[in-house]
């Protein structure tokens with residue numbers, strides 16, 4: 001079937017939006033076409049529409065945080081550089097289609113020959129693009145001898161040090177490549193990772209993956225602040241997409257930082273943080289608030305009335321105690337006690353069933369983007385690991401660090417400059 005006849009057959013999984021459809025056609029050999037279903041276009045409001053895949057920066061970093069996550073870390077199983085490059089090309093073409101809400105492949109989910117497995121697994125047929133973003137990052141292990149990339153490893157892509165009380169599971173840590181899929185529809189995010197894993201069969205294998213729900217941060221002032229599983233507003237003092245000057249200082253790799261292939265990119269640190277919620281739930285409200293340093297209801301810094309009021313770290317109660325305790329989480333993590341370092345946090349809650357001892361296997365899948373982890377995540381986490389009272393209720397059980405290159409332009413592919 002030609003692309004044209006495929007288009008005539010209208011084999012799309014869902015209604016589509018002209019601009020995004022046109023944008024993804026570049027560089028894609030064959031793809032399932034789409035039809036605009038009556039009435040659907042008008043419903044393409046914020047949470048259903050597409051997010052442009054191509055651009056100066058990768059989508060999924062400052063994109064207003066979607067509600068759901070499927071994060072996957074892959075080990076590269078091929079030892080051939082050419083096979084890795086062709087995989088990245090195929091993945092980029094598929095990612096452009098997936099994020100636009102299209103089936104992947106020439107025939108999509110249901111219009112291929114009956115004798116062959118369908119090109120697209122099909123569970124997203126009928127679903128909108130749901131603001132799917134796919135963001136790629138390369139882990140330190142990709143820069144070993146296998147693919148001739150050792151000299152291209154950025155200095156900022158350090159191996160994370162051991163932090164006090166880390167209890168990392170190697171099977172939930174590391175990875176040569178990470179793909180972060182975020183969407184407002186869980187099935188759309190899962191469909192995307194599943195299809196990328198399927199395309200990668202024989203070249204990459206999933207090392208671990210993590211589902212997340214209920215974003216635990218906002219990355220835009222237009223979003224309300226959500227709550228984490230401790231019941232606190234999370235993401236109040238986060239870097240936001242509106243802070244454009246700060247994003248250049250704190251988030252995006254600049255030309256002087258090097259290497260060239262990372263300019264416009266960012267470094268991602270992922271941490272699977274188990275939360276002992278049964279213990280937390282037996283802790284008094286006053287204690288919970290003093291551990292975080294904010295009111296549980298309002299999200300305001302202790303001693304203040306509104307969520308976005310500035311924190312007064314000097315203010316004292318009538319008995320002379322600091323209102324925001326010396327070891328409160330927001331004090332230890334604040335830029336004024338970390339040489340000005342900030343992070344763009346966009347983590348997710350997770351509950352992966354229970355642990356066999358009657359406790360929920362629950363926590364925060366912490367995701368933070370930054371310009372240089374040596375100056376940002378590492379010193380902040382060192383300080384938290386040393387002194388944060390929150391440590392009585394949490395344990396870091398998984399960890400990853402990834403170099404996420406700048407954005408993909410139409411006709412290029414994820415990591416093209418790295419392999420140039």
Ligand code: HEM
Nearest residue numbers: 232233234235236237273292330333334335364380381394
């Ligand atoms: C399960 C673990 C964690 C929980 C429950 C948690 C919770 C919170 C809460 C409720 C806030 C206040 C609201 C806000 O401004 O966003 C906050 C702020 C913050 N957290 Fe965490 N957090 C956790 C782990 C971490 C980690 C691992 C880091 C970094 C290494 C971190 C860095 C920050 C930063 C930078 C702020 C903003 C501080 C400010 O400037 O006021 N958090 N966190």
